[in-house]
Amino acid sequence: xxTISETNAAPRKNDGSNLPKRPIYLDYQATTPTDPRVVEAMxxxxxxxxxxxxxxxxEHGWEAxxxxxxxxxxxxxxxxxxxxxxxxxxxATESNNLAIAGVAxxxxxxxxxxxxxxxxxxxxxxTCRHLEMEGFTVTYLPVKKDGLVDLDVLKNAITDKxxxxxxMGANNEIGVIQPLAAIGEMCRARGVLFHTDCAQAYGxxxxxxxxxxxxxxxxSGHKIYGPKGxxxxxxxxxxxxxxxxxIHGGGQERGFRSGTLPTPLCVGLGAAAEICKKEMVAxxxxxxxxxxxxxxxxxxxxxxxxxxxxxxxRLPGNLNISFAYVEGEGLMMGIKDLSVSSGSxxxxxxxxxxxxxxxxxVSEELAHTSLRVGFGRFTTEDEVxxxxxxxxxxxxxxxxxxxxxxxxxxxxDISKIKWAAH
Amino acid sequence: MAYSxxxxxxxxxxxxxxxxxxxxxxxxxxxxxAPACGxxxxxxxxxxxxxxxxDAKFKxxxxxxxxxxxxxxxxxxxxxxxxxxxxxxxxxxxxxxxxPPVKIHCSVxxxxxxxxxxxxxxxxxxxxxAAE
Numbered sequence: 001x002x003t004i005s006e007t008n009a010a011p012r013k014n015d016g017s018n019l020p021k022r023p024i025y026l027d028y029q030a031t032t033p034t035d036p037r038v039v040e041a042m043x044x045x046x047x048x049x050x051x052x053x054x055x056x057x058x059e060h061g062w063e064a065x066x067x068x069x070x071x072x073x074x075x076x077x078x079x080x081x082x083x084x085x086x087x088x089x090x091x092a093t094e095s096n097n098l099a100i101a102g103v104a105x106x107x108x109x110x111x112x113x114x115x116x117x118x119x120x121x122x123x124x125x126x127t128c129r130h131l132e133m134e135g136f137t138v139t140y141l142p143v144k145k146d147g148l149v150d151l152d153v154l155k156n157a158i159t160d161k162x163x164x165x166x167x168m169g170a171n172n173e174i175g176v177i178q179p180l181a182a183i184g185e186m187c188r189a190r191g192v193l194f195h196t197d198c199a200q201a202y203g204x205x206x207x208x209x210x211x212x213x214x215x216x217x218x219x220s221g222h223k224i225y226g227p228k229g230x231x232x233x234x235x236x237x238x239x240x241x242x243x244x245x246x247i248h249g250g251g252q253e254r255g256f257r258s259g260t261l262p263t264p265l266c267v268g269l270g271a272a273a274e275i276c277k278k279e280m281v282a283x284x285x286x287x288x289x290x291x292x293x294x295x296x297x298x299x300x301x302x303x304x305x306x307x308x309x310x311x312x313x314r315l316p317g318n319l320n321i322s323f324a325y326v327e328g329e330g331l332m333m334g335i336k337d338l339s340v341s342s343g344s345x346x347x348x349x350x351x352x353x354x355x356x357x358x359x360x361x362v363s364e365e366l367a368h369t370s371l372r373v374g375f376g377r378f379t380t381e382d383e384v385x386x387x388x389x390x391x392x393x394x395x396x397x398x399x400x401x402x403x404x405x406x407x408x409x410x411x412x413d414i415s416k417i418k419w420a421a422h
Numbered sequence: 423m424a425y426s427x428x429x430x431x432x433x434x435x436x437x438x439x440x441x442x443x444x445x446x447x448x449x450x451x452x453x454x455x456a457p458a459c460g461x462x463x464x465x466x467x468x469x470x471x472x473x474x475x476x477d478a479k480f481k482x483x484x485x486x487x488x489x490x491x492x493x494x495x496x497x498x499x500x501x502x503x504x505x506x507x508x509x510x511x512x513x514x515x516x517x518x519x520x521x522p523p524v525k526i527h528c529s530v531x532x533x534x535x536x537x538x539x540x541x542x543x544x545x546x547x548x549x550x551x552a553a554e
Contacts, residue, residue, distance in 0.1 A: 327460050327461070327484045330485045330488070333430075334433075364458035364459075365457035400439070401436060401489070403462055403481040403482065403483055406441065419457065419459075419462075420454065420456060
């Protein structure tokens with residue numbers, strides 16, 4: 001632990017007197033560092049206990065199997081599931097593919113309609129697009145201005161042909177938390193399976209698969225201070241959910257996912273899950289305080305700053321803010337000692353601004369000015385204060401050279417100008 | 423994405439940021455791009471009675487490449503005649519700043535901004551000369 005606080009948490013005074021320092025990491029929705037306690041738990045499984053957990057005939061296999069099964073239990077306990085309901089995968093992308101395509105293909109003779117949200121992660125949307133090509137019907141529901149699904153709209157979208165509703169737990173860009181229990185209730189009443197992509201929510205907010213009537217849940221390792229390359233899919237046993245597997249082979253993971261389990265990664269996911277469960281209350285309190293401190297510091301000093309997504313139903317470590325009249329990538333270049341991410345077009349090859357923000361009805365102009373700031377386990381108060389100062393400085397400097405800011409100050413309505421699209 | 427030193431220098435120390443009086447007869451203003459596309463450039467030139475661009479100012483809403491491209495062209499147009507300034511090509515801007523392919527449109531916009539400023543100036547003076 002000391003190594004982390006020494007290397008990562010020192011406040012940066014911008015006097016240039018010290019050696020070059022690493023940028024402050026404020027992108028915890030992209031990925032998280034692996035907790036040193038997790039790394040420690042994983043270490044023995046690379047060399048000493050390297051056995052194949054599926055080898056049934058010797059000690060090496062047994063000790064690896066024991067470790068994997070312990071991890072399975074640790075993963076299950078965070079969401080009040082049975083360990084036999086946890087399928088290890090390579091990550092949330094695979095889990096989402098397996099859940100959605102697996103259910104759709106298994107039940108296709110009875111029902112062929114899937115419902116999801118326009119703000120889902122690309123791996124959910126892209127899986128759905130592929131299923132459309134296979135002949136399935138998919139409804140991509142809009143969300144409200146606050147990023148939340150309208151339950152009445154969802155209710156009306158469900159038909160006798162609907163096999164699956166897939167709604168994410170918390171959004172990766174705007175952090176808004178969907179009303180999972182209400183959705184689960186609605187789906188169960190209509191005999192529709194409910195899948196939720198909880199890559200961002202798992203381990204961060206209380207989740208209970210039974211209370212929330214969740215049938216399938218995708219889980220990611222590297223979003224919860226575990227290693228990259230591992231995830232899990234919760235698959236309900238009672239009543240039993242069936243899936244057509246994506247990966248064929250030796251029939252591991254109850255036939256849902258063949259392939260030798262990566263013992264160290266499974267152990268890492270388990271250890272990360274256990275820490276999340278144990279520290280969730282304290283961590284939520286800490287992150288909420290940091291986030292609110294940052295938000296207040298920035299909004300107290302800058303006018304025309306807009307929060308994207310609901311504030312109340314939101315991951316404790318997420319902010320997504322539009323700084324009007326300042327383009328996101330231009331802003332990021334001015335805060336190079338902060339690792340944050342932008343919803344602006346310019347960061348991606350597509351040149352289109354964030355489809356999530358567009359789905360909220362955020363104008364393209366404002367979508368181009370957005371910044372996602374993510375706080376996490378190793379974020380300190382000093383880092384938050386420093387980051388807020390740097391962002392305020394950069395926004396002020398860039399507004400001073402923004403023709404749009406100048407026009408706004410002169411009272412010119414920018415939306416009335418006939419711009420030439422290019 | 424790694425940016426060239428020249429580009430970063432123009433971003434961090436932009437030249438000629440500011441505004442000239444757009445109602446001044448000797449000032450031509452070009453406003454190009456669109457907020458929805460994430461780039462807007464305003465380029466202004468002040469032209470001497472001899473037809474030489476004696477001052478240039480810009481303001482840009484956009485990414486670092488857009489800011490650097492517009493900063494660069496304010497330097498390039500100064501001291502040039504209108505005809506000379508009109509020959510500045512986006513490829514020269516892109517080459518000078520070593521813009522990555524995805525940012526070429528920023529240099530195109532900067533070239534458009536010069537042309538728009540020149541034509542604004544000419545429009546003002548076309549009418550002025552006709553009146554003489």
